[in-house]
Amino acid sequence: xxxxxxxxxxxxxxxxxxxxxxxxxxxxxxxxxxxxxxxxxxxxxxxxxxxxxxxxxxxxxxxxxxxxxxxxxxxxxxxxxxxxxxxxxxxxxxxxxxxxxxxxxxxxxxxxxxxxxxxxxxxxxxxxxxxxxxxxxxx
Amino acid sequence: xxxxxxxxxxxxxxxxxxxxxxxxxxxxxxxxxxxxxxxxxxxxxxxxxxxxxxxxxxxxxxxxxxxxxxxxxxxxxxxxxxxxxxxxxxxxxxxxxxxxxxxxxxxxxxxxxxxxxxxxxxxxxxxxxxxxxxxx
Numbered sequence: 001x002x003x004x005x006x007x008x009x010x011x012x013x014x015x016x017x018x019x020x021x022x023x024x025x026x027x028x029x030x031x032x033x034x035x036x037x038x039x040x041x042x043x044x045x046x047x048x049x050x051x052x053x054x055x056x057x058x059x060x061x062x063x064x065x066x067x068x069x070x071x072x073x074x075x076x077x078x079x080x081x082x083x084x085x086x087x088x089x090x091x092x093x094x095x096x097x098x099x100x101x102x103x104x105x106x107x108x109x110x111x112x113x114x115x116x117x118x119x120x121x122x123x124x125x126x127x128x129x130x131x132x133x134x135x136x137x138x139x
Numbered sequence: 140x141x142x143x144x145x146x147x148x149x150x151x152x153x154x155x156x157x158x159x160x161x162x163x164x165x166x167x168x169x170x171x172x173x174x175x176x177x178x179x180x181x182x183x184x185x186x187x188x189x190x191x192x193x194x195x196x197x198x199x200x201x202x203x204x205x206x207x208x209x210x211x212x213x214x215x216x217x218x219x220x221x222x223x224x225x226x227x228x229x230x231x232x233x234x235x236x237x238x239x240x241x242x243x244x245x246x247x248x249x250x251x252x253x254x255x256x257x258x259x260x261x262x263x264x265x266x267x268x269x270x271x272x273x274x275x
Contacts, residue, residue, distance in 0.1 A: 013170030049174040065167035
């Protein structure tokens with residue numbers, strides 16, 4: 001029954017989206033950090049999604065396209081610089097470098113991730129209902 | 140004689156298998172709504188079903204013992220095509236979420252309808268087989 005594959009497809013999407021939500025959470029938490037454990041300012045992270053073909057009994061099928069996170073990249077744009085000579089982390093010119101997280105961008109990312117998560121959960125619920133009804137066929 | 144009982148059911152069975160196949164396709168599209176470069180796919184359901192049951196509905200398409208009957212999975216593959224994009228995105232993702240959700244709801248309902256047709260015809264057959272004298 002090919003419908004059982006839906007749980008694998010949507011399940012992979014849900015796990016990818018929750019990973020994206022995780023990254024957004026750590027980005028938002030570090031909006032105002034000045035230095036990480038290595039001394040440098042925190043860099044915003046982004047997840048990379050890729051289509052992941054799956055199929056029944058080892059046979060790949062284009063109709064079963066799940067999602068997987070291939071890598072987490074670091075945003076290399078320079079961090080926000082604020083003039084604050086009294087700050088202990090200020091450099092020679094009196095500027096403090098904060099993280100390069102754009103909080104508006106992250107909020108948009110968060111909403112998009114949670115919507116996609118909900119959609120995929122809904123797909124799984126519908127598939128479950130249909131399969132339950134299929135099991136009761138002929139009764 | 141016995142195949143007359145099942146030919147009506149055969150058509151609905153093919154339809155159900157193809158509906159399940161399309162459901163999987165739409166679930167893949169929804170799962171890949173945020174994947175860059177993914178193109179939404181859909182199938183020509185009418186053509187797939189027509190090919191699955193032969194020209195006349197209710198008649199099997201195999202006319203010779205040596206003919207290979209086509210599986211619903213194979214038909215779903217041959218009638219698969221890329222969905223036409225309503226608008227282009229910067230990341231070339233071709234999933235239109237509104238349309239996919241609408242198609243998913245539509246397909247769900249039609250799957251349930253097909254299930255109900257199958258249940259109905261099974262019940263009709265059972266009723267016909269029941270003895271007249273048996274206590275209801």
